Amino acid sequence: MEPATTAAITSFAGKALLPLFQKAISKGLSLAWRSGSEEAKTIFQLLKSDDSAKRYCEHAQKILRIRTIFDPDTIHDIPNIYHPLSAKSKKRQAIKIESLSDITGLTEFKKDNIFVNLVGKAGQGKSTSFKYIFGETLKEGNKIPFYFNLRDFGDGTIEEELFKGFIHFVSDIEFSTFTLLLQSKRIVIFLDGFDEVESSKRGYWLKEIEKLSIRYMADILVSSRPDTEICRSVNIENIFLCDLSKQDIFSIIYKNSKNSIASQEYISIVNENKTLEELLVSPILVMLFMSTYHMLDTVPDSVSRFYEEIFICLYKKHDKLDKPGFPREIKSKIVEYDAKDCFSAFCFLSFRKSDYGYSDESMLTYFRSALDLCGFDTKEAESIKVDVVDITNLIVNDGYDRYSYIHRSIQEYYTARYIKGLPDEKKKKFYDKVISSDGSRGSYGKVIEFLSDIDQHFYEKNFILEIFNVTGIVDINSGNYKKPSLSKFRSDLEMIQIDLLVLDDKISANSISYPDNHDFSLLDWFCFNTDEKYDKEFGINDIMNEVSKHDLNYAMKKLEPFLLSDSCDIKKEKNSGVLTSVYRVIDAYELTNALGSVKHLFNLYSSTCKVLYDDICLHTFKKVKSRDEKIRFLDF
The missing domain is CATH 3.40.50.300 (P-loop containing nucleotide triphosphate hydrolases)
Structure with missing residues (x-):
């Protein structure tokens, strides 16, 4: 060599x-x-x-x-x-x-x-x-x-x-x-x-x-x-x-700042601001704080504010902090706030295609579409691409005709920002699509979390309340609670698939999942909710925990008629010289009914529905109704 x-x-x-x-x-x-x-x-x-x-x-x-x-x-x-x-x-x-x-x-x-x-x-x-x-x-x-x-x-x-x-x-x-x-x-x-x-x-x-x-x-x-x-x-x-401790924050600052004086300044700010300390729960937020602090009049008071400010800070003042007198030349004729809107459209267009990395040509294609959406000359695509990469560095080139975000959450925040700016009927269509059976819920989870902060009223009215409406536990007109029905719970269970693994003639519950394009269930709530308060409430993991309590080999006599029927999806996995396994996919209702667990699970489900209604739905309903009433009587 x-x-x-x-x-x-x-x-x-x-x-x-x-x-x-x-x-x-x-x-x-x-x-x-x-x-x-x-x-x-x-x-x-x-x-x-x-x-x-x-x-x-x-x-x-x-x-x-x-x-x-x-x-x-x-x-x-x-x-x-x-x-x-x-x-x-x-x-x-x-x-x-x-x-x-x-x-x-x-x-x-x-x-x-x-x-x-x-x-x-x-x-x-x-x-x-x-x-x-x-x-x-x-x-x-x-x-x-x-x-x-x-x-x-x-x-x-x-x-x-x-x-x-x-x-x-x-x-x-x-x-x-x-x-x-x-x-x-x-x-x-x-x-x-x-x-x-x-x-x-x-x-x-x-x-x-x-x-x-x-x-x-x-x-x-x-x-x-x-x-x-x-x-x-x-x-x-x-x-x-885990979330960062104060000492974690300080260590990240020390290790990433080249300037000891600047490090002490950052640490002093964190020490003096309890709200900021509580906000900096992850390394990306510490980095955003360090990147924007000298360029802002006030310290951001929310996660979304960090993301909102980062584009302009880097686009307009990137080199003024580190290299005074040598600002990089902006190639595009588009002013910074319009460039921010174009970048948001770029993120949205690529995110909805599940595109998180780009070639040079695909990046230009997305920027042309973004410029067109925002009403600007598509000939600016090359210039704004260069500005985003060379000036903001929010997207970087790895040297192999491959561009990627400095962090994926950048794309998710600016996708949310673009959605927020859409007309109400388009935003409503977006939320309907996410709640509907098109398989979007998982991929849009972080985007929706950002929307819950930056577009709170519309999010609460058209996502949170609509979830409870679709799941049938609230009268959307009166806001009154409706007890869940066993038939609705059964239909929710029937959507859930459990993989039974047969290995050396022993059956075990292997994993649990929803099929693609399934209808919304209250159990989906746990895919969006990030509040640890509800970790102990009923979720789909409780179904697997209940199944795992049973000896599935002993229950085989009850399950066998179904497992051998055409309605059970059987997937055989074989390989010479190693273990042979057989996957049998069964819906959660068939399995839990055979095990005699449906009533127990329904009781857990019902109690959680009431908890979610009391803690989230009722409060949200009253808040949305009050705001709508006040807006209705506005006069100009």
Whole structure:
């Protein structure tokens, strides 16, 4: 390998990647391999070659380098700026996570069976933490980590998609040998961004990831936002990132600010402002605070205000703070506030297509459409694209004709901002679409959360009250409570699918999900609600918990007629040399009725309906009615 090439891939917080990787490979070859997988050692031997090692280290370095909103011009090694975040599981107290062993220490799994989902809200740092742990796993050298972005997967099986990525490092291997490597216990598979997978494909990929764990006993880490389908799998253990403490905030400021005087100033502001301290619950908000503080007259008092101010701050004054006298030239003839509207339209147009990253040409196409929507000359597309990338840095170019947001929540906020500005009839159509059976609810969750803040009245009237109206527990005209009916609850249960896994003749409840395009149920509330107050109320996880209490093999006699009928979707998964599994998909009513649990679950459901009505619906109804009355009597 050429010295210059080696130097280009050796930066990892002062550590040389190539020696780390080669040492880990040698260690892996010297350790015991799972019985039957020894043939896969040939892959490790091939990975030791200069070309394969170089490709792996280039790949790893790309993963371990990021830009930040506060300093988007610099590519940082993650360990140099990373502050270890705290995480907790349902049964264990929060600890700082700095390694793979910290994560597995929070789980109930045995050390030889790692299957963990790192769960974090938008901007909470899950992807950065995920990548940091990838790097630490490589440094430890006990197992070789392989990182994959789930959104990049095609339409193959999990084995096929992993194999496609793997042959980038070692091309001269057989697929059958690769499957032995999956069983070897000598690698860890990092699957980032389950929440970024298209909602229509998540059910498929959940089953594929579960198969990877069950069939191969592979070590797997997944990352996701809360309330995605993978969070409800009984085979995976969820580890939840915690909100930042004051000391976390200070550490992030110190690690990311190049100026000690500025760091002290930021910290003083946080110390003096309790509301601000309580607001800065995630790393992205600390970064937004640091980026906008010197450019604002007042400190933002809400999360949405941070996002609202960031575009103008960066577009108009980006270099005035760090490089006085050398402001970057704005290419576009569009003034900054109009440019902000165009950027909002750009975000909306691409978000509704589930497009989170762009080529140069697709970015121009979206900007032309955005300019046209906002009434500006489409010839400005190239100029405004350059301004957004080079001046705001809210979208960055990774150097491979691939553009992406500095953080996905930027796209979500400005999508919400664009929706807010639409005519009322268009906004109503949007909310109707989200509530209806078109499968949009999951992907629009964060957008709706932003709308609840920036367009509160319309959101409450046309989303919150409409939800309760559709679910049938309120008279929308009087606001009076209507007791839920057993027939409505049954129809809700019938929409929910439970995967029963038959493995070695033992039946277990594997995961729970809704089919695509299902009608709205009150149970969907828990996909939107972020208030921890309702975590203990009834939700779809209670259905799985109830099912899991029973011996499903014992109940097989009741279930067998249905399971053997044409109405049960049976999916067989087979692979020579490893475990054979059969998935049987059954609706939740059929299963819970066979287990005699419907009445118990209905009572839980009914009590939660009343709690939600008392805490949310009634208050919202009175507030909306009062505002509408006041507006109706306005005179000009």
